[in-house]
Amino acid sequence: MKKILVCTGGGDCPGLNAVIRGIVKAAQSDNDDYEVWGSIEAFNGILKDEPEIIPLDNNAVSGIHVKGGTIIKTTNRGNPLNFPVQEEDGTWTNIDRSEELMTKIKANGFDAVINIGGDGSQKISQSLFEKGVNIIGVPKTIDNDLSATDLTFGFTTAVQIASDCFDKLVTTASSHSRVMIMEVMGRDAGWIALHTAISGGAEICLIPEIPYDLANIIEIINSRYDDGRGFVNIVIAEGAKPKHGTVTGKASGEIGDQHIKLGGVGNALRAKLDECNCVAQVRTTILGHIQRGGTPMAFDRILASAMGVKAFDLIKEGNFGQMVALQNNEITSVKIADAVKTYNHVNLDHYLLKTARSLGISFGD
Secondary structure, X not given: OEEEEEEEOOOOOOOHHHHHHHHHHHHHHOOOOEEEEEXXXXXXXXXXXXXXXXXEOHHHHOOHHHOOOOOOOOOOOOOOOOEEEEOOOOOEEEEOOHHHHHHHHHHOOOOEEEEEEOHHHHHHHHHHHHOOOOEEEEEEOOOOOEOOOOOOEOHHHHHHHHHHHHHHHHHHHHHHOOEEEEEEXXXXXXXHHHHHHHHHOOOEEEOOOOOEOHHHHHHHHHHOOOOOOOOEEEEEEOOOOEOOOOOOEEEOOOOOOOOEEEOOHHHHHHXXXXXXXXXXXXXXXXXXXXHOOXXXXXXXXXXHHHHHHHHHHHHHHOOOOEEEEEEOOEEXXXXXXXXXXXXXXXXXXXXXXXXXXXXXXXXXX
8 A cells, every 4th residue: 555645835725625636536546555645734744743644535535626725734834844943941943854754754654745835835845855755746826936837726716816806996996086006915926916907907017026116106197187087906916016125024923934924015005105195095905815715716626636636647657856737738747846946927028018018007117
């Protein structure tokens, strides 16, 4: 009997359960004998003194593909290579527990690991692979910031959620002749904002890849109110910043989470517009974690299911150190090292930027 350990790490994402189900279904329909187990809260579960791991069979995954979140939980505070531990004096430090992790994987009889996660999680996957772990990566992130795959599952659902919300804000902006600012996620990539701006018909779209000039934004707003009435809808990515400025965020403050917590850039822009005596009332909506939750769209269920099946196929082939990828409408795989080599920013020559500009959307540059 061969055993597979499945982990979901980082932020939650629509489609995680569909991947888990795809792995289990593929494993149990195979003629060879495979057991699939889930580690609760990424690698934290297997690292516990009494491992918190659960069996995943057809009964466990029945119907979960339509549900948001992950049945094996997730965390962004469990990097085994930089793990937080509390000293006797109450202070916290970080240590490398990767050797301990490898020992526990072997002691519990696991032949391979499938790590479902985004850029940070796949960097962990690559480090573990270099240390000898038989590991496969599956790209998960609403931010679509993993290179080497055309799309990550969860992204399309996040864009649909953002677009639905944006449509509602357009009507209230028009009714009140206001400037509406909607802040979306994406970290250092502007994919969610860019897609939402095009789908919703925004006047302004501010993304991390193009630092904005406040004077240009004010000029656009003023031009929309020449007759005394008007409205402006702005989509701003959480990682957007002004020219010669920095991102809006702060250190997490949570033990084990070393990410800068982005957020509040929409309110920061509103404050700047108010300082400049903007001609209109300005209101802000921050979508936040609503973009991560809920039922995944059909496309993401399908993509995630296909990626789960492919991950199992790679294990069966013994083709480790690979990340599942969607390329040219085909499910394939790439070396994890290649997938994390380059961050997937919005390229300034991307066709969607040209599309947006031709539609009259300004990026504040």
